[in-house]
Amino acid sequence: MSYFTGLILLLVSSAIVNNVVLSQFLGLCPFLGVSKRVETAAGMGGAVIFVITIASFVTSLIYKFVLAPTGFEYMQTIVFILVIAALVQFVEMFLKKSVPSLYKSLGVYLPLITTNCAVLGTAINNVSYGYDILESVINGVGVSVGFTIAIIIMAGIREKIEYNDIPSAFKGSAIVLVTAGLMAMAFLGFSGVI
Amino acid sequence: MNKSFERLINGIWKENPTFVLMLGMCPTLAVTTSAINGVGMGLSTTVVLVLSNMMISALRNIIPDRVRMPAYIVVVASFVTIVQFLMQGYVPALYSSLGIYIPLIVVNCIILGRAESYASKNPIIPSMFDGIGMGLGFTIGLTFIGIIREILGNGSIFNVTIEPLNDFHITLFGMAPGAFFVLACLVAVMNVVRKKMEEKGKPLPAASGCLGGDCASCPSSMGCSSDNKTDNNQ
Numbered sequence: 140m141s142y143f144t145g146l147i148l149l150l151v152s153s154a155i156v157n158n159v160v161l162s163q164f165l166g167l168c169p170f171l172g173v174s175k176r177v178e179t180a181a182g183m184g185g186a187v188i189f190v191i192t193i194a195s196f197v198t199s200l201i202y203k204f205v206l207a208p209t210g211f212e213y214m215q216t217i218v219f220i221l222v223i224a225a226l227v228q229f230v231e232m233f234l235k236k237s238v239p240s241l242y243k244s245l246g247v248y249l250p251l252i253t254t255n256c257a258v259l260g261t262a263i264n265n266v267s268y269g270y271d272i273l274e275s276v277i278n279g280v281g282v283s284v285g286f287t288i289a290i291i292i293m294a295g296i297r298e299k300i301e302y303n304d305i306p307s308a309f310k311g312s313a314i315v316l317v318t319a320g321l322m323a324m325a326f327l328g329f330s331g332v333i
Numbered sequence: 334m335n336k337s338f339e340r341l342i343n344g345i346w347k348e349n350p351t352f353v354l355m356l357g358m359c360p361t362l363a364v365t366t367s368a369i370n371g372v373g374m375g376l377s378t379t380v381v382l383v384l385s386n387m388m389i390s391a392l393r394n395i396i397p398d399r400v401r402m403p404a405y406i407v408v409v410a411s412f413v414t415i416v417q418f419l420m421q422g423y424v425p426a427l428y429s430s431l432g433i434y435i436p437l438i439v440v441n442c443i444i445l446g447r448a449e450s451y452a453s454k455n456p457i458i459p460s461m462f463d464g465i466g467m468g469l470g471f472t473i474g475l476t477f478i479g480i481i482r483e484i485l486g487n488g489s490i491f492n493v494t495i496e497p498l499n500d501f502h503i504t505l506f507g508m509a510p511g512a513f514f515v516l517a518c519l520v521a522v523m524n525v526v527r528k529k530m531e532e533k534g535k536p537l538p539a540a541s542g543c544l545g546g547d548c549a550s551c552p553s554s555m556g557c558s559s560d561n562k563t564d565n566n567q
Contacts, residue, residue, distance in 0.1 A: 162509045164363035165437075171358075213418070216436045217410040224403060256359050256440045263436050306521075312540075313520040320513030327510065 146277050152333045153281030159257050160289045161323040166257030170290050171315055173248070180294035184287030186248040188280070190230065191258055194223050195279025198262040199272050219262045227252055257286060292322060337462040344466020348538055351474025352523060355540035356442045360434050361475060362512040368491050371479030372472060373427040377416050377435065379468025382444050384412045386452040386464035393453050405448045410439045443471060481515055482506050 140148075157163060160170045166187070173183045198219050206212050231249045234242035252258060261282045265275040296318050305314050350356045357378075364374040388408050389396075396404045417435050420428040428435065438444065447467055452460040483489055486507030488499030505511050530537050 164359050164509070164512070167359050167362065168442075213414060216414050216417070216439055217407060220406055220410055220439055221403065224406065256437050259440055260433055260437055263433055267433070308521040308524045309517070311520075311524070313517045313524060316513050316517035316520060320510040320517060323508075323510040323513055324505070327508065 146274065148333055149274060150277050150281040153278050154285040154288065155326070156329045156333055158285045158289055158326050159261075159282045160286055161319070161326045163260070165260040166255050166286055169248075169251060169255060170286070170293065170319070171312060173251070174290050174294040174297055174315075177291060177294045177298060180290045181287070182244055183248045183251075184283075184290050186245040186252060187255070187257070187286050188283040189245065190223075190227060190249070190252050191261055191283040191286075192276060192279045193230065194226055194258050195261055195265055195275045196272065197226060198222055199265050199270065199275035202266050203272065215263065215266060216259075220259055223258050223262065257282065289322065293318065296322075336459055340459055340462040341466040341469075344463060344468070345470045345473065348467075349470040349474060350443050350467055351471055351478070352519070353537055353540070355520070355523075356446060357471065358516070359437065360441065361478060362516060364431055364434050365475055365479040365482055365512065365515075366507050367483045367487070368476055368479040370427070370430055371475035371477075373424070374431055374434065375468070375472025375475040377420060377431075378438055378441060378443070378471055379465065381409065381412045381416055381438050382447060382468045382471075383461055383464035385409045385444055386447055386460040387457055388412075389448045389452040390455060390457045390460035396453075401449075401453065402445075405445060405453075406439065409444050409448070413438045443467060478515055478519070482511055485515075486511055 153159075159165050160167060169183050169187070174180050201218065201222060202212075202215065206215060206218065211218075227249055231242075231246065234245065234249075261279055265278055268278075270278055293315075297315065300314060300318070309317070344350070348354055351361060360374055360378070364370045385405075385408050389405055392404075392408075413436060416438070417428075420431075420435065447463060451463050455463070480490055483491075484495070484498060485503055486505070488495055488502035503511075506515065527537050
């Protein structure tokens with residue numbers, strides 16, 4: 140299997156087979172919180188794709204060229220969370236100055252992403268699976284696209300079930316969790332693909 | 334002493350992070366495939382929570398208000414790294430079964446939430462008991478969910494197989510969808526309890542995690558937005 144085929148398999152597996160929300164439970168907060176409408180869900184998805192891809196690239200660069208040569212691998216959790224927090228601030232300032240139209244659509248969601256466990260989780264996974272820099276970026280793209288797929292499907296379903304007759308105890312977040320469970324069951328079907 | 338005891342009961346019962354506040358849902362869903370994993374995750378979170386609460390409370394007059402969130406994150410991340418090393422050394426089996434969720438204790442809503450809402454305003458001893466109470470409450474919650482999922486999904490409790498149950502186990506409950514279903518039922522039960530308590534005139538505190546409605550209510554994202562405010566002021 141060539142390197143290139145490996146990358147495509149990695150992309151599909153991180154986006155669909157091992158979906159970040161539905162099989163690894165990372166990034167549940169925005170998945171449950173910002174999925175009331177399809178437009179906001181798509182905005183959140185876009186912001187997550189942006190941040191996770193950049194964060195995967197930067198953290199794997201730092202790991203490879205700063206932490207690994209100096210023997211400070213065990214500092215990865217501290218370094219990564221600070222890098223991600225700084226990165227989100229930086230991306231926000233950059234978008235505000237140079238791409239105001241994109242900032243308008245993503246800006247509100249960016250601060251919510253700093254402590255999103257999907258970002259830190261992806262950065263740590265990249266290191267623990269031993270991915271090189273290109274593989275890390277591809278994995279980041281896959282994870283965040285998987286998140287976007289899941290949150291948009293969820294928002295579409297939630298717009299429909301809003302008008303359904305739900306037992307009073309299950310109203311609100313309980314029915315959303317049942318929906319997420321059914322989606323996770325559907326995504327289990329992909330598990331034999333790769 | 335009375336206040337410390339009150340903090341302990343508050344965390345375990347009145348403001349239980351899993352059942353009442355609904356905080357820290359990522360690890361709650363992810364690691365509760367068995368009761369023993371739930372206990373392990375709960376106890377490691379407790380250790381980090383107690384230590385970080387004490388440290389943040391001790392430093393509460395030193396840390397400037399504008400950089401408090403990054404400072405809290407560094408304190409929590411340091412303790413998480415220490416706990417990670419200890420677990421790798423002494424309980425390698427548990428370490429490998431909890432995997433990535435150990436470093437992710439850093440972004441657990443409970444820890445930053447307690448730092449922000451309690452430890453940053455109170456002396457060391459009450460903060461320590463607050464951490465113990467909240468941590469034990471979280472451990473009890475995770476263990477409870479772990480027991481339910483282990484019985485349904487594997488027909489055993491704490492790895493001890495129960496013969497009659499073993500014949501009827503539903504593997505799905507040990508996998509990802511089962512976690513969502515069990516939590517959904519828990520939330521539904523708590524909705525009923527909330528209603529009953531309100532009718533009695535003793536309302537429970539509102540759920541403050543991501544299940545409370547939106548991410549903006551999460552204490553850690555509140556920190557991000559206040560960071561932004563300071564940015565705008567500059």
